[in-house]
Amino acid sequence: MRPPLKTRKRKDSGFTLLELMVATVLFIIITGMVFAVVIATQTRYKSEKEYMSAFQQANVAIDQIVRDIHGAGFPAKIVFNTSVLGNNANSAKWALPVAWSPSYPTSSCVIGTTCTTPGSWDLILEEDLGDGNGVVWIRYQLSGNVLKRAQTPKTTGDPKTVTDGLLQPYLENVMNNASASDIATITASYPGTFPGGNPVPVFSFPQYQGAPQAPPNIHNINVALIVMAPGKDLQTQRVRVATFTAQASTVNPNQ
Amino acid sequence: MTQLEQGKSRRTQRGAALLIAIFSLLLISAVAIALIMMAGTESAISGNFRNAWQAFYSARAGVEEGRGRLWSGNPNTITLVSGFPTVGSTTLPVGTVWYITNPASGETVDPKTSTNNYYDSQYATEWGSAIGSATVKPYVSSIASLSGTANAPYKWVRITATTERSLGVDVDNSGGSPDNNALWFDGSQIMAGTGTGTSTVPPAVPPAAGSNWFQVFTVASLAVTPGLNGGQRIEEYTVANQNYNLNFPGALTLAGPVGTFNGANSNPYHINGADGSGSVGVSGCAPTSNSISAVAVSPGLDTANSSGLDNQHYVGNSLPRPGNYTGATPNPAPSPAIPGNPSISATNPTGSLSSPAMLNQFVDTLEQNADGVMQPNPAPVGDHNNSGTTYNFGDTAHGWPSGMDANHPKVVVVDGSFDLGPNTGYGILVVTGNFIYHGNSGWNGIILVVGNGTTTFDGLGGGNGEFDGAVFVATTRDSNGHSLSNFGAVNFDIAGGGGNGIYYSSCWVNKVSQIPGLKLLSFKEIAN
Numbered sequence: 001m002r003p004p005l006k007t008r009k010r011k012d013s014g015f016t017l018l019e020l021m022v023a024t025v026l027f028i029i030i031t032g033m034v035f036a037v038v039i040a041t042q043t044r045y046k047s048e049k050e051y052m053s054a055f056q057q058a059n060v061a062i063d064q065i066v067r068d069i070h071g072a073g074f075p076a077k078i079v080f081n082t083s084v085l086g087n088n089a090n091s092a093k094w095a096l097p098v099a100w101s102p103s104y105p106t107s108s109c110v111i112g113t114t115c116t117t118p119g120s121w122d123l124i125l126e127e128d129l130g131d132g133n134g135v136v137w138i139r140y141q142l143s144g145n146v147l148k149r150a151q152t153p154k155t156t157g158d159p160k161t162v163t164d165g166l167l168q169p170y171l172e173n174v175m176n177n178a179s180a181s182d183i184a185t186i187t188a189s190y191p192g193t194f195p196g197g198n199p200v201p202v203f204s205f206p207q208y209q210g211a212p213q214a215p216p217n218i219h220n221i222n223v224a225l226i227v228m229a230p231g232k233d234l235q236t237q238r239v240r241v242a243t244f245t246a247q248a249s250t251v252n253p254n255q
Numbered sequence: 256m257t258q259l260e261q262g263k264s265r266r267t268q269r270g271a272a273l274l275i276a277i278f279s280l281l282l283i284s285a286v287a288i289a290l291i292m293m294a295g296t297e298s299a300i301s302g303n304f305r306n307a308w309q310a311f312y313s314a315r316a317g318v319e320e321g322r323g324r325l326w327s328g329n330p331n332t333i334t335l336v337s338g339f340p341t342v343g344s345t346t347l348p349v350g351t352v353w354y355i356t357n358p359a360s361g362e363t364v365d366p367k368t369s370t371n372n373y374y375d376s377q378y379a380t381e382w383g384s385a386i387g388s389a390t391v392k393p394y395v396s397s398i399a400s401l402s403g404t405a406n407a408p409y410k411w412v413r414i415t416a417t418t419e420r421s422l423g424v425d426v427d428n429s430g431g432s433p434d435n436n437a438l439w440f441d442g443s444q445i446m447a448g449t450g451t452g453t454s455t456v457p458p459a460v461p462p463a464a465g466s467n468w469f470q471v472f473t474v475a476s477l478a479v480t481p482g483l484n485g486g487q488r489i490e491e492y493t494v495a496n497q498n499y500n501l502n503f504p505g506a507l508t509l510a511g512p513v514g515t516f517n518g519a520n521s522n523p524y525h526i527n528g529a530d531g532s533g534s535v536g537v538s539g540c541a542p543t544s545n546s547i548s549a550v551a552v553s554p555g556l557d558t559a560n561s562s563g564l565d566n567q568h569y570v571g572n573s574l575p576r577p578g579n580y581t582g583a584t585p586n587p588a589p590s591p592a593i594p595g596n597p598s599i600s601a602t603n604p605t606g607s608l609s610s611p612a613m614l615n616q617f618v619d620t621l622e623q624n625a626d627g628v629m630q631p632n633p634a635p636v637g638d639h640n641n642s643g644t645t646y647n648f649g650d651t652a653h654g655w656p657s658g659m660d661a662n663h664p665k666v667v668v669v670d671g672s673f674d675l676g677p678n679t680g681y682g683i684l685v686v687t688g689n690f691i692y693h694g695n696s697g698w699n700g701i702i703l704v705v706g707n708g709t710t711t712f713d714g715l716g717g718g719n720g721e722f723d724g725a726v727f728v729a730t731t732r733d734s735n736g737h738s739l740s741n742f743g744a745v746n747f748d749i750a751g752g753g754g755n756g757i758y759y760s761s762c763w764v765n766k767v768s769q770i771p772g773l774k775l776l777s778f779k780e781i782a783n
Contacts, residue, residue, distance in 0.1 A: 059304060067780070070311075074779045075424045079445045079493065084428040093428070130423065130782055251778035 044234060051229040054173060055242050058227040061147065061171040066248040068138050069221050072125040073097035073252030075135075092154045095126035095135045097250035100215040101160035108214040111205055117141075117160050118215055120201030121177060124159045139163040140170070142202050145178060147171040147225070173228045175241065176200045186228070189238040193226060200224055220249045309408070310478045310486035311780075317409030317476025318492045320397060321355060325414065325472060325494065326772050331398045335414065335472075346470050347416045349435055351390045352378070355412040357397035359405065359481070366411045366477075367391045373410040373477060377489055377781060381421045381473075382435075409478040417471040417493055419447055422777070438471040440495035445471055445776060469496040471776065489781040498768035499617070501701070503725040504602040505551030506582065506759035510729035511742025512559035513552060513566050514709055518574040523754035526550060528582020528598055533723030533760040535661045535699055540762035547759055549580040549598035559709075559744035567601040568593060582759065604727070611731035611739045614705055618685055622668045624771050626682070627656035630670035641687045641707040641736065645672040648680065664700055664767045679720055682767050689713060690728075696720045696755055700767035704745075707732040714749035721756060724763035 015023070077085055077094045084090050091105060100109050101116045101124075109115035117124055121142040128135050135154040140147060148167035155162055175182060177199040186193055194200060204222045211217040222245070229240040324333045333355075335347045354375075358364040366375035367386045378386040397406055419426050419433030426438060426447040439446050446468070475491040506528045509516075518524075526549040530542040552566035562569045567589050574580060577595025585600040593599065603609065607617040622628060629646040630653075646653050646669050656665045664682035673686040677694025683701045689711040690704040697720025704712050710730045730743030749755075 063304065063307070071778075071780055074777050075422070076777050078443070078776050079422065079424055079426060081427040081446055082444050084426070085444070090428060093425075128423070128779075130779065251775070253775065253777070 047231050047234055050231055051240055054227060054229045055244075057171055058174075058225050058242065058244050062223060062225055062244045062246050065140060065223050066246045068125050068127065069097075069223075069248035070251060071127045071129070072138075072250050073254065074127050076252045078253055089156065091156055092135060095128060095154070095252075096216065097125065097127075097252055097254055098215045098218050099124040099126050099137060099159040101158050104158055104160075108216050111213040111215065111218075115215065118203065118205065118218070120199075120203060123203045123221070124163065126154055126159075137163055139167065140202070141167055142174055142177055143167070145172065145174055147174045147202070171225070171227070173230065174202070175226045175228050176202050176224065178226075185239055186226075186241050189236075190241050193241060193243060200226060216254055218250060219254065220247060222247050306480045306486035307488075308486075309480045310488040311490070313407035313409045313478035313480065314476045314488045314490040314780075316400075316407040317355075317357070317412045317478060318474045318490055320400070320406075320409075321412040321414055321474035321476065322492055322494050322773050322775070324355070324395075324398075325474070325496075327769070328771055333395055333414070346437060347414075347472065348390075349416045349418055349437055350382075351392065351416070352386065353392045353414040354394050355397050355414075356394045357406050357409055357411065359408065364410045365394075366413070373479065375411070375413060375477070377475070377477075378413070380781075381423075382415075383420065407478065408480055409476045412474060412476045415473050415475075417473045421473055422493060439468045440471050440497070440774070440776065441468055442497055442500040445495075469498075471495045472773075475781070491779050491781055492775055493777040494773040494775055497770045497774040498765060499607060499620075499770060501607060501725075501764065501768055502605055503547060503551070503608070503727060503759070503764065504600060504604055505548040506725055506757045507549065507747075508551045508604055508608070508725070508727045508729075509553075509566070509570070509745050509747060510604055510608070510727070511553055512557045512744050513570055514559040514744040514746045515748060516570045516573045516746075517748040517750040518576070519579075519714070519749045519752050520575045521752035521754060522576065522579070523756070524576070524749070524752065525579045525581065525756040525758070527580075527756065527758045529759065530761045531723070531758050533699055533758060533763050534697070534721045535723070537760075537762035537766045538662075540766065543761055545761070546583040546598075548585065548600035548602065549582040549757075551600050551602045551604070553603060553742065554601040565601065567599055571597055571599045579756075608727060608729075611729070611742060614703075614729060614731050615738055618668065618687075618703070618705055621666055621683060621685055624666060625668045625685075626659075626665035627654045627667045628670065629654040629667065629673070641732075642671040643688070644670075645674055645688070645691075647674050648676050648678040661699060666767075677718065677720075691715055692755065693751070694718045694720075698722050698724065699760075699763050700724045701764060702726045704728045705731050707734055707736055709744045709746055711746040711748060713746075714751050714753060714755065718753050718755065720754075721758055723758050723760045724767065725759060726757050 073095050075094055080094055084093065096105070098118055100118060103109060111118060124137055124139045126135055126137055133153060136151055137154050137159050139150040147170050149170035150163040150166035150168065152163060152166050175186060183194050183197060187197060202224060205213065205218050206220050206222065207213060208217050208219040225244040227242055227244065232238060233240050323329055324331055326332060333353060335353060354366055356364040363371065364373045365371040366373055368374060375386045378389065399406055415421065416437045418435040418438060420435050423433065425433050426445055436447060472494050473491060474494055475489060477489050480486045506526050528547040528549045530545050532542050550570060552570055555565055557564055557566045557569045560569065564572070571577065571589065571593035574597055577593065577597040580597035580599065582598035583600070585598065607613050629650070631642050631644060649655055651657060656667060659665045659681055661681050666683045668685040670687055672688030673690055675692040675696045677696050679697040681699045684698060685703045685705060688706050690702065691713045693715040695718035701724050702722065704710050707730070710728055712726070712728045728745045728747065730739070730745055732738055733743065
């Protein structure tokens with residue numbers, strides 16, 4: 001016996017057009033909402049990744065700078081016989097913690113006045129890294145917003161001249177010596193970053209026991225890196241900046 | 256729909272809810288895990304940095320313990336070899352290794368055993384042979400720097416002799432592979448190889464007893480910080496003992512013009528510049544065959560009296576018994592000759608003793624390192640003032656150090672005059688006023704009478720003691736305490752007699768001249 005028409009209709013029928021349309025619209029709305037969230041999350045993730053990556057690089061850079069400062073000055077002049085020290089041709093064998101220019105190594109300049117290097121944006125260290133290559137010059141220089149690094153075997157020449165052409169980009173977006181407009185932009189979000197609105201030295205050299213501010217008297221070096229992430233914060237549309245500081249001391253005897 | 260049909264429909268959809276729930280849960284879990292992974296990666300990165308720095312400073316703590324405990328004045332000093340750190344035949348042989356171990360609770364630190372977690376594989380890199388082939392002394396335990404608190408997580412500190420090879424430096428630029436001979440430090444440079452031991456020629460290995468050479472040691476430390484991201488560092492100091500490197504031109508040196516000089520009438524009284532062992536010998540040190548002058552005075556006219564003579568002739572002519580002043584023959588010889596040919600030279604002191612400014616600086620250093628400073632309470636403003644007070648030997652209430660004896664010489668700085676009385680002391684005595692002694696008195700070591708106005712060394716009737724080492728008298732400040740550009744007048748008066756002569760002893764001079772702590776010659780971090 002055939003079932004009653006009404007019953008059969010209800011049992012065999014598919015979705016009505018209206019049902020389908022409502023379901024589709026609902027599906028599109030919900031999926032859209034989900035995708036909007038997913039896309040926003042992905043964008044945020046990408047931006048955070050860049051942010052973290054930039055600061056991670058800065059972390060690595062300041063770690064390397066401090067390691068280089070700690071190791072600077074090995075082997076010191078004190079470990080060589082007087083007969084070796086008496087010959088300037090041997091000067092590439094030993095390491096002063098900090099090299100300078102001009103008049104290296106005969107007469108020392110004064111930091112902040114007659115020294116081209118070391119200074120607020122420039123530092124040349126001397127050390128034997130234990131890799132069999134003898135004493136090397138390691139130079140850090142902030143050029144614009146890029147911190148550059150050079151490493152080359154020490155010679156009897158002027159350390160600045162020798163390393164000038166060897167500097168390679170090491171860390172980008174270093175804002176210590178940024179333009180006035182950039183400093184103003186950063187100060188708007190981070191008021192304490194640039195005291196007095198002035199550039200912040202990457203390298204500063206605290207005076208040691210009243211001795212003149214000359215490279216041979218350097219015992220401590222303060223390092224500061226103000227690093228800006230490439231993109232702006234998506235929510236606030238502000239620049240994102242982090243300041244990394246370290247205090248390093250030259251352990252080897254200075255002379 | 257009938258109840259039957261409704262039940263049937265529910266049955267056909269059974270399981271969908273479970274699937275949807277599982278799917279949702281998976282989705283949420285995936286997102287959560289991703290977030291946790293991200294956070295975990297970041298915290299691991301910052302953890303790595305923290306551990307690396309902790310390891311760096313922990314290793315520094317380790318090498319500092321090693322360096323500190325090599326100093327003979329440290330209460331927990333490690334005597335590397337008998338007689339250490341006296342120079343001479345007592346040296347730490349190359350190939351002998353000391354370890355200070357600092358295990359955490361429940362762990363074993365055994366750097367010479369290859370199966371141990373903290374095996375010292377780095378030794379072979381420096382020395383070319385595994386630690387197993389070295390002579391390893393019984394391990395020494397680390398001393399907690401703060402009682403009741405565990406030290407920083409350094410595991411061991413290794414102390415060895417230093418050679419060119421271990422240092423990785425061709426010290427004497429001799430070419431070829433750095434050798435494995437012990438290195439020596441002369442106060443200003445490291446020296447290698449063999450030779451006569453002068454300041455420009457590498458010393459004999461080991462240097463002669465009584466010389467100012469000290470063996471160079473390498474102190475290395477391994478630090479390992481705990482945890483999955485634990486950092487590991489090896490750092491290395493090169494250190495050596497050091498002394499003030501004082502070169503006295505005479506057993507008695509009178510710097511500057513001599514105001515009055517009253518020599519002893521007593522026959523037992525001698526001043527002798529020949530290097531001797533003194534009435535009490537220094538363990539492990541034999542005197543050299545060198546002689547200095549009995550008395551050294553400044554060259555030139557004696558402007559502190561009206562004799563019209565130079566210092567050398569004024570003092571020489573004042574000696575009641577010139578034959579009792581023996582030592583190096585004056586060079587050049589005094590002209591005209593001094594009756595009895597006493598050993599009196601006209602020589603300017605050098606180094607830390609060369610000028611009032613240098614001497615004042617040296618006295619500042621001594622005061623900073625002194626075992627006792629005798630001065631008014633409250634302490635006067637400024638450094639080494641002559642307070643005008645006379646302090647007495649043994650007056651612990653006014654800063655005299657306890658425990659002074661021949662084996663424990665002390666550095667005492669007196670801000671004022673000093674009365675040695677009928678006593679014998681050991682070490683370095685600095686008096687910024689006048690110096691007095693009487694009776695059976697003596698001193699083993701160095702006496703520096705560095706005063707204001709006119710400085711006087713005064714023997715008020717002596718007895719049987721001896722001054723072994725060297726005595727230096729100079730006026731470095733005017734009566735108002737201002738530093739002079741040239742040495743002022745000094746007086747020497749031992750007319751009271753007695754047998755308390757002055758006898759040069761390089762062993763005593765070197766023994767008491769040790770600067771506290773070992774000098775850091777170089778530092779490096781070893782990549783591992």
